[in-house]
Each structure stands twice: as C-alpha cells, then as structure tokens.
Amino acid sequence: MLPWNYGFHFGAASYIFLGAFYTVLIVVATTIINALWRARRDLSKGKVEDIRWHSDFHDLSAADRSCRHVLTGEFTSRECPHAFDCRECATHAKLIALHPLAQAAEAEEDIFGMSFPLDRMYHRGHTWARPEADGTVTVGLDDLGARLLGTPDAVDLPGLGSHVHANGTAFRIHRREADVRILSPVDGEVVETGGVDRGFFLRVKPLNGLMDMRHLLRDAEVKPWLMRELERLQLALTMEGASVPSLADGGVPVSDIAAAYPKTDWDAVCGEMFLEP
Amino acid sequence: MANHMFQQIDKEFITRGVRRCSTPRFILWLVPWVALLLFGAYSAGLCLVKGLNQTNMDNRYAFGLWIFVDLTIIALGAGAFFTGFLLYILKFKELKAVINSAVVIGLVCYSGAMAALMVDVGQPLRAWFTFWYPNVHSMLTEVTFCISCYLTVLLIEYLPIVLKNRKLRDVPGFLVFEFELHKLIYVLAGVGTFLSFFHQGSLGGLYGVLRGRPFAFREGIFVWPSTFFLFIISAAAVGPSFLICTTWLVEKITGKRLAKDRVFDLLARISGILLSVYVLAKTIDTLIWINRTSPGLGFTASQYYDWKPFGTWILFAEIVLCGLVPALILLTPRLRARRAWLIPAAALACCGIALNRYVQTVQTLALPTLSFDKFLSYTPSWQEVGTFLGVLAYGVLVYSFSFRYFQIFPEERELKIEVRPQQEEEPVLAGRF
Amino acid sequence: MIAENKKTPAARYGMTIDVDRCNGCGSCMVACAVENNVPPAAAGATDRTGLTWIRVFKIDNGAEGADRRSAFVPVLCQHCGKDAPCVSVCPQQAVDVDPATGIVGQMPERCLGCRYCMAACPYHARYFNWWDPAWPAGMEKTLNPDVAPRMRGVVEKCNFCHGRWHAAKAQAVANGKTEIDPADYIPACVEACPNGAIHFGNLNDPATETARAAHQPDSFRMLESLGTDPKIYYHSKKNWVREISAAPRPGTAKETARG
Numbered sequence: 001m002l003p004w005n006y007g008f009h010f011g012a013a014s015y016i017f018l019g020a021f022y023t024v025l026i027v028v029a030t031t032i033i034n035a036l037w038r039a040r041r042d043l044s045k046g047k048v049e050d051i052r053w054h055s056d057f058h059d060l061s062a063a064d065r066s067c068r069h070v071l072t073g074e075f076t077s078r079e080c081p082h083a084f085d086c087r088e089c090a091t092h093a094k095l096i097a098l099h100p101l102a103q104a105a106e107a108e109e110d111i112f113g114m115s116f117p118l119d120r121m122y123h124r125g126h127t128w129a130r131p132e133a134d135g136t137v138t139v140g141l142d143d144l145g146a147r148l149l150g151t152p153d154a155v156d157l158p159g160l161g162s163h164v165h166a167n168g169t170a171f172r173i174h175r176r177e178a179d180v181r182i183l184s185p186v187d188g189e190v191v192e193t194g195g196v197d198r199g200f201f202l203r204v205k206p207l208n209g210l211m212d213m214r215h216l217l218r219d220a221e222v223k224p225w226l227m228r229e230l231e232r233l234q235l236a237l238t239m240e241g242a243s244v245p246s247l248a249d250g251g252v253p254v255s256d257i258a259a260a261y262p263k264t265d266w267d268a269v270c271g272e273m274f275l276e277p
Numbered sequence: 278m279a280n281h282m283f284q285q286i287d288k289e290f291i292t293r294g295v296r297r298c299s300t301p302r303f304i305l306w307l308v309p310w311v312a313l314l315l316f317g318a319y320s321a322g323l324c325l326v327k328g329l330n331q332t333n334m335d336n337r338y339a340f341g342l343w344i345f346v347d348l349t350i351i352a353l354g355a356g357a358f359f360t361g362f363l364l365y366i367l368k369f370k371e372l373k374a375v376i377n378s379a380v381v382i383g384l385v386c387y388s389g390a391m392a393a394l395m396v397d398v399g400q401p402l403r404a405w406f407t408f409w410y411p412n413v414h415s416m417l418t419e420v421t422f423c424i425s426c427y428l429t430v431l432l433i434e435y436l437p438i439v440l441k442n443r444k445l446r447d448v449p450g451f452l453v454f455e456f457e458l459h460k461l462i463y464v465l466a467g468v469g470t471f472l473s474f475f476h477q478g479s480l481g482g483l484y485g486v487l488r489g490r491p492f493a494f495r496e497g498i499f500v501w502p503s504t505f506f507l508f509i510i511s512a513a514a515v516g517p518s519f520l521i522c523t524t525w526l527v528e529k530i531t532g533k534r535l536a537k538d539r540v541f542d543l544l545a546r547i548s549g550i551l552l553s554v555y556v557l558a559k560t561i562d563t564l565i566w567i568n569r570t571s572p573g574l575g576f577t578a579s580q581y582y583d584w585k586p587f588g589t590w591i592l593f594a595e596i597v598l599c600g601l602v603p604a605l606i607l608l609t610p611r612l613r614a615r616r617a618w619l620i621p622a623a624a625l626a627c628c629g630i631a632l633n634r635y636v637q638t639v640q641t642l643a644l645p646t647l648s649f650d651k652f653l654s655y656t657p658s659w660q661e662v663g664t665f666l667g668v669l670a671y672g673v674l675v676y677s678f679s680f681r682y683f684q685i686f687p688e689e690r691e692l693k694i695e696v697r698p699q700q701e702e703e704p705v706l707a708g709r710f
Numbered sequence: 711m712i713a714e715n716k717k718t719p720a721a722r723y724g725m726t727i728d729v730d731r732c733n734g735c736g737s738c739m740v741a742c743a744v745e746n747n748v749p750p751a752a753a754g755a756t757d758r759t760g761l762t763w764i765r766v767f768k769i770d771n772g773a774e775g776a777d778r779r780s781a782f783v784p785v786l787c788q789h790c791g792k793d794a795p796c797v798s799v800c801p802q803q804a805v806d807v808d809p810a811t812g813i814v815g816q817m818p819e820r821c822l823g824c825r826y827c828m829a830a831c832p833y834h835a836r837y838f839n840w841w842d843p844a845w846p847a848g849m850e851k852t853l854n855p856d857v858a859p860r861m862r863g864v865v866e867k868c869n870f871c872h873g874r875w876h877a878a879k880a881q882a883v884a885n886g887k888t889e890i891d892p893a894d895y896i897p898a899c900v901e902a903c904p905n906g907a908i909h910f911g912n913l914n915d916p917a918t919e920t921a922r923a924a925h926q927p928d929s930f931r932m933l934e935s936l937g938t939d940p941k942i943y944y945h946s947k948k949n950w951v952r953e954i955s956a957a958p959r960p961g962t963a964k965e966t967a968r969g
Binding site: 328329333334336337340398399400404406409414418483484486488574576647648650 | 758828
C-alpha cells in the first residue's frame with residue numbers, strides 16, 4: 001500500500017484498485033458525515049418536531065396522504081406534497097382563489113351525531129383551532145378525537161411559554177394502552193393550558209401577531225373529511241381486530257369508542273386516526 | 278411485578294399496530310438459538326485459542342466447510358444489494374415491502390461470513406495486513422476489501438431500520454439522524470451495488486483463477502475468469518429467491534402475511550429471468566471448459582467425474598435440476614402464483630447455488646491433480662460444524678430481534694386484515710353511509 | 711529476500727531428481743526438517759498432525775504379482791517459473807518470486823494463514839502450521855540458528871534452504887566475489903541423499919550437472935501441461951514412471967505412501 005512496504009510496486013492495477021477502494025471509502029464516509037452534519041443542524045435549528053411529522057407523514061398510507069382538494073372533489077386523487085401544510089402549497093392558493101369555500105349549512109355542525117361547530121377550523125390530526133376575541137387561539141380535540149380517546153388516563157401538556165408548531169406535537173394523551181401524540185394545528189406560544197373538562201387543551205398566542213391558518217379545514221370541507229375519517233376508522237377497527245361491530249345507537253360513534261372495543265389494539269387505532277403510524 | 282414491568286418495556290418497543298407473541302413466548306423461542314450460539318462461540322473459541330488443529334482440515338484439504346458456507350451465504354445474502362439496486366436505482370417501488378428484510382438478511386449473511394472467515398484464517402490478528410500490503414492481483418484481496426466495505430455499508434443501511442424503532446425514535450437525535458440518513462440511502466444502495474458486483478464476482482474468481490486446479494480454472498475476460506461473471510448472475514438470481522423463501526418461512530412461523538402476492542410474484546419473476554440467463558451462461562461456460570479449457574491444461578474433463586461420488590449427476594443436478602427446472606417454474610406465471618410451486622422452486626434455486634459453491638470449493642479440493650495422488654476426502658470436525666451452527670443461530674437471533682422490534686415488512690399492517698376470516702356481522706358504522 | 715546485488719546475472723535455481731535412484735529412505739525429509747527447523751512429527755503423523763517440506767510418494771505400475779514395480783517420488787515445492795499459482799493469489803504479498811534466483815519464497819511473518827495458496831498449489835507442496843511448533847525436551851538445542859521457526863497459523867514450504875543461500879552469499883562477499891560458488895549452496899536434501907538422486911544448481915548455467923540432466927530425453931516435469939514452468943526436473947528410464955507427469959487417470963492411482 002505504501003511505498004516503503006516490502007513488495008510495493010505501482011502499476012495500473014494498483015491505481016485502479018486502490019483508487020476504487022478509496023473512492024468508495026470517501027463516498028461512504030461523506031454520506032455518513034453529511035447525514036450527521038445535517039442531523040446536527042436540524043437539532044440546533046429545532047426542527048425535530050417538523051421532521052417527526054415528515055417522517056410520520058412519509059409512513060402514512062397513500063390514501064391517508066390525500067390532498068384536501070380531493071375531499072372537496074376538485075381532484076379525483078392527489079397526494080399532498082407538503083405534508084398537510086397548505087401554507088406552502090401554490091396549488092392550494094390557486095384553487096382557493098378560484099373556488100372560495102362555500103359556507104356550510106348550520107345544520108352540518110352535527111355530523112353523524114358528532115358535534116363539529118363551524119366557528120373553528122380543523123386539523124387533519126383531529127384537533128381544532130378557534131380564534132378567540134383576545135387574539136389568542138384555543139386548541140382542542142375534535143369530537144371524533146375525544147370519542148376515540150374517551151376520558152384520558154393522563155395528558156402531557158406543554159409548559160407555559162413553550163412554543164408549539166403546526167403539525168408538531170401539541171400534547172400527548174394516554175388512554176388504556178394507547179399513547180398518542182396530538183398534532184398542533186397552529187404555531188404559537190402556549191399561554192394557558194386546559195384539559196378535558198375545560199373544553200380546550202391549549203391557548204396559544206401567535207408568534208408574530210398573525211396566526212396563519214390557511215392549512216386548516218373549515219366550512220364545507222369538514223363533512224367530506226369526516227366521512228373519510230369514519231371510513232378510515234372502520235378500516236382501522238377491522239384491521240385491529242374489532243370483533244363487535246355495534247356502535248351503540250345504530251352507527252353513531254359512542255362517546256367512548258375504546259370502551260366498546262375492549263379487545264381491539266387501541267393504540268394502533270389511535271395511531272392510525274391521529275396520523276402517527 | 279418486575280416481570281410485568283419487563284413485559285411492558287418489551288411491548289413499548291414493538292412497532293405500533295403489529296401483533297407479536299408474548300414476551301415469555303419470545304424468550305422461549307430464543308432459548309434454543311442462544312444455546313446454539315453459545316455452542317458456536319465455544320467451538321469458534323476453541324479454534325481461536327487452540328488453533329485450527331481443532332478442525333479436520335489438513336495440508337491437502339486446506340479449505341473446508343467454512344469456505345463453502347461463506348460462499349453460499351454470501352450468494353444468498355445477495356438479495357440485499359440486488360433488491361436495493363432494483364428499488365433505489367431502477368425504482369421497482371413494490372420491493373419496498375421486502376427491502377428491510379433483505380437488508381437484515383444481507384447483514385446477517387455478510388457479518389456471519391466475516392465471522393467465519395476470521396475463525397478460518399490462521400492469524401486473525403493479521404487481518405489488517407491485507408489492507409496494508411494488498412496484492413491487487415489476488416481475488417482474495419478484492420473479496421476482503423469489498424466485503425468489509427460492503428459490510429460497513431450494510432451496517433449503515435441497517436441503522437435507519439433500528440432507529441426507526443418506535444421507542445428509539447423518541448430520542449430526537451436518533452429521529453433526525455434516521456430521517457437525514459434515509460434521504461441519502463440511494464447513495465449507499467449505489468455503492469453497495471458496485472461493491473457487491475465486484476465481490477460476488479471475485480468470490481467466483483477465487484477458484485476460477487486457480488491455474489493449478491484444472492477442475493476450477495476458467496478462461497475469462499480481461500483479468501476475470503468466467504466464474505467471476507457467473508457468480509454475479511447466480512447471486513443476483515438467487516437473492517430474490519432466498520428472500521421469497523425467508524419471507525415465506527417467517528410467514529409460516531409467525532402465522533402472518535407479510536408481503537403481498539404481487540411482491541412474491543415480482544421477486545419470482547426477477548429470479549426466474551436471471552436464473553435462466555445464468556443456466557444458459559453456465560451451460561456455455563461448461564461446454565467451453567470441457568472442450569477447451571480443461572484439455573488445454575492436459576486434463577480431460579471426463580476424468581473429474583470418474584471419482585465417486587462426484588459423478589456427472591452433480592453437473593446435471595446443478596444445471597438442470599436446480600437451475601433450469603426452477604427457472605422454468607419461476608418464469609411460468611400460473612405456476613409461480615401458487616405457493617406449492619413457488620416455494621419449492623425458490624428453494625431449489627437456492628440449493629442449486631449452494632451446490633455450485635460446493636462443487637467450486639469442496640469438489641475442487643477433493644480431486645487429485647498429481648497422477649499418483651488419491652481422491653481426498655474430509656469430514657468436518659464438530660468444532661467446524663459448531664462454528665457454522667453458531668453463525669446460523671446468530672443469524673436467526675438477529676433476524677428474530679429485528680422482526681420483533683423493527684419494521685421489517687411495512688405491508689404487514691395492511692395485510693393483517695386479510696388473514697382474518699371475513700366477519701358475518703354488519704360492518705362497523707355501516708348504517709351511516 | 712530480493713538479492714541485494716542486481717548486477718549478478720539472474721540465476722534460475724532448480725533441481726533434478728533421479729527417480730530410479732530413489733529408494734524412499736526419507737533421508738531428504740529428515741535433513742530438510744533439521745535444516746529448516748521443521749518440528750519433528752510423531753510416528754504415524756498425518757497431513758493434519760505432521761509437517762514436511764518434501765514428501766516421498768510411493769508409486770507403482772498398477773500391475774499385480776511379479777509384474778508389479780514400484781518407485782519413490784520425492785515431491786517438494788516445484789518453484790514454478792511462470793505464473794506460479796501461489797504467488798498471484800496471496801492477498802498480502804506473503805509469497806514472492808526472487809527475480810535473482812527464481813526461488814518462490816514464503817514470508818511466514820506476513821502470512822495471514824488463509825491457505826488460499828495451498829488450495830492453489832497443484833503439488834500440495836505447501837504446509838500449514840496447524841499446531842504450535844514443538845520440539846522434544848533437549849532437541850531445541852539442535853535448532854538451526856540461521857532459520858526462524860514458524861508460528862502456528864501460517865503457511866510454509868520449501869525455499870531451497872534459504873539459510874544456506876544466505877550463508878553462501880555471505881561467503882561470496884567474504885571472498886570478494888559477486889557470485890555464489892555453486893559448491894557453497896547446496897540444499898540439505900541434496901546433501902543428505904545417500905544415493906545422489908538429487909542434484910541442485912543454476913538451470914541457466916549450462917555447465918551445471920542439473921542443467922544438463924534437465925535436458926536429457928528421460929527428464930520430465932510434473933504437470934507441465936499446466937504451463938507453470940516448474941523447476942524441479944524428474945528423471946527416469948522407465949516409461950511407466952514417466953507417465954506420472956501427466957494428469958491423473960482415475961483407476962490407475964493406487965494407494966499412496968506418505969514417506
């Protein structure tokens with residue numbers, strides 16, 4: 001290998017062989033170092049939650065990644081290229097400018113026996129965000145989310161003053177064997193924490209005065225989305241071994257769905273529904 | 278109480294939404310393999326401490342069971358590089374379903390072979406000599422360089438699978454590193470493919486260059502004997518077949534469906550096509566060898582097959598029975614769609630490649646070269662067999678742990694629904710829409 | 711190992727072995743072991759337990775009864791002159807051919823013990839140290855100080871008594887000569903043969919007995935057809951003996967005596 005080694009001689013074969021070997025070593029080392037360096041950069045820039053979501057999103061089944069404009073029928077099929085962050089999406093901006101969303105009828109607040117008030121916007125991870133009069137935004141679990149988790153055994157809420165990011169973890173809920181992270185619908189600083197009994201979980205203050213909520217579902221989008229979610233729930237329940245198909249009153253999800261399916265892998269069902277595969 | 282806590286911890290590491298056996302059952306499954314591994318470690322330890330006199334190899338039968346095993350498992354582990362190549366370079370998206378399994382199998386095969394090689398050499402501590410004083414004309418140098426590089430690549434490719442574990446990815450550093458590494462995985466797949474092509478080939482060249490062993494010697498192109506190319510094709514052909522066999526075996530053991538039929542079908546098709554190319558190339562190579570190469574060295578080819586038990590049947594078994602027959606089955610859509618045909622065909626293809634490696638290593642050494650010499654035979658000692666069994670147990674253990682805690686088959690969750698008997702009751706929530 | 715003095719014309723050391731003169735006494739094997747510090751093998755040693763750099767095969771003509779004839783063939787490293795199979799295969803250049811002498815050398819201190827060279831050698835002339843070398847108590851006093859014993863786990867083989875080559879070289883230098891006096895460099899086996907069956911010398915020097923003997927009509931080389939240009943020439947007036955140089959014919963091979 002080295003000129004002072006006994007038996008050393010340079011020939012074309014040595015050049016080719018050692019050249020290829022070192023190229024491979026350099027490529028492999030560069031790849032690793034590059035990945036480490038990028039990881040360090042991500043950590044220092046606080047992109048962990050963003051990456052966690054992107055990684056989760058990547059693992060969702062193709063059907064679960066469909067664009068919101070598929071829900072409204074503008075596309076027959078389209079996979080979201082922005083991990084559900086429509087704020088970055090040019091297509092969404094164009095479409096929303098072309099066809100502003102119709103106001104949903106007031107009666108639609110009650111969808112399949114569940115309450116989805118239209119005074120707020122919905123995140124696809126079953127949370128809602130409601131702008132409050134004081135400029136803050138309250139964040140809570142939507143009705144389906146609440147029914148899925150029933151009365152939580154424990155809730156890990158973020159500390160006051162900490163920041164949450166849209167599609168990042170807002171808080172964690174434990175219920176029976178289920179342990180899921182709940183995605184935050186908005187960016188902001190936590191100014192108050194609530195709980196199940198208070199009707200909301202977080203009250204957040206916009207980070208720079210303005211709360212961008214373009215990526216959240218609203219009005220006429222909610223019903224088709226929920227239809228799809230119930231389909232997904234049915235599928236998830238079947239997949240996770242729900243053997244008793246009765247949902248108390250003829251199909252309306254009961255207030256505590258988990259209790260109705262004692263033998264089901266509830267962690268998996270919740271993972272599916274809260275977009276944490 | 279402690280037991281319960283242990284089970285709880287165990288459960289937290291299992292991928293969400295997949296069913297795994299209970300902790301005690303898993304431990305029960307591990308026990309025999311751990312015992313075998315310990316026995317293997319003891320055997321290998323004897324060989325390392327007391328020397329290779331613990332084996333039954335001798336001065337005339339200098340390579341034995343281990344070399345045969347190394348060559349075979351590296352060929353079978355070729356699924357790792359070839360699947361990676363098909364998925365990341367040629368974009369066969371369906372193969373995503375088995376790529377993790379292929380990486381684990383590759384890792385097991387390569388690290389197992391490496392471990393066996395370390396026991397096999399007389400002075401393992403001098404292994405670095407090959408890197409320091411490389412003889413670039415030796416096939417073994419090429420093998421050593423490529424296998425150690427590729428093992429590194431496989432370890433790096435295995436890393437995202439491990440870090441993707443549900444519990445481990447809670448650690449921000451792991452999560453972020455896995456994410457960034459996964460984005461660059463195609464680079465590693467490319468490097469892995471390059472390395473694999475060369476070392477599968479140089480493993481073939483290992484015997485093909487042996488001018489002093491006319492049974493193994495082959496003419497070739499440039500510096501590479503024909504076996505160089507035959508080994509590449511055969512390894513690429515049998516890698517997918519071995520994946521079919523292992524996936525099927527894991528399905529049988531766990532009672533789950535792990536990959537869709539179309540994945541099996543695709544693997545079978547790829548295997549079938551490559552296997553038929555291999556059979557054709559091998560046939561041509563054999564004819565050239567019988568009619569030109571071997572007589573050119575003063576050895577008529579028929580004499581090799583006069584030494585019992587290595588009659589011409591071995592040639593027939595290698596090329597027709599374990600080559601052409603599985604290739605035809607794998608190429609016939611109607612046959613490969615049925616497990617009863619697919620699995621035996623894939624297994625037969627694997628056996629064919631094992632037989633080829635056996636012929637290359639064991640038969641080559643058994644045949645005499647000097648006219649007054651006799652046919653040599655050798656039976657592995659229990660230490661050799663023990664070391665081999667240890668490698669086997671190691672493989673099973675790594676695979677078992679990987680299967681339990683990591684997402685080896687991403688389609689497993691989707692397929693869960695299909696094994697359950699269709700329920701008679703009205704589907705959930707049906708009345709509503 | 712490469713000869714320091716590049717000015718001397720390259721030698722091509724080789725041997726001629728007269729099979730007709732060999733009576734299988736094994737003196738060469740003993741002398742070789744003593745000279746090269748090969749540990750003594752126990753009685754009944756096999757290829758696993760014993761080690762020798764030169765092996766005397768007993769061959770016969772395959773006939774039965776009164777027609778049966780037998781002969782002894784000493785086989786050592788044939789020092790292939792062209793494309794030596796063992797040289798190119800060694801992954802770490804532990805095998806080399808000295809261009810000044812044509813001797814195929816083995817460097818045990820660089821050997822990994824992979825035994826690839828042994829698989830490559832058609833003559834089975836390479837030997838692996840399966841065991842730690844051991845000498846019976848007291849016998850270590852007879853060790854040759856000019857030759858390093860080899861450790862367990864490395865390959866060794868005949869190097870035409872390299873210690874003697876060094877001694878001859880030193881002698882030549884002491885005498886103010888650049889070339890070795892042929893009388894100073896004689897391998898131990900040649901010296902030990904009671905029947906004078908083995909001759910050693912520079913094949914490039916037509917004056918030597920060896921070079922002359924090599925070109926006699928009854929001379930042959932083992933497995934010449936492999937094209938490796940071995941430098942050990944055998945000699946026999948018997949046709950059936952000369953036939954052994956060819957490739958093996960199954961059925962004609964009989965049991966083998968291992969010296």
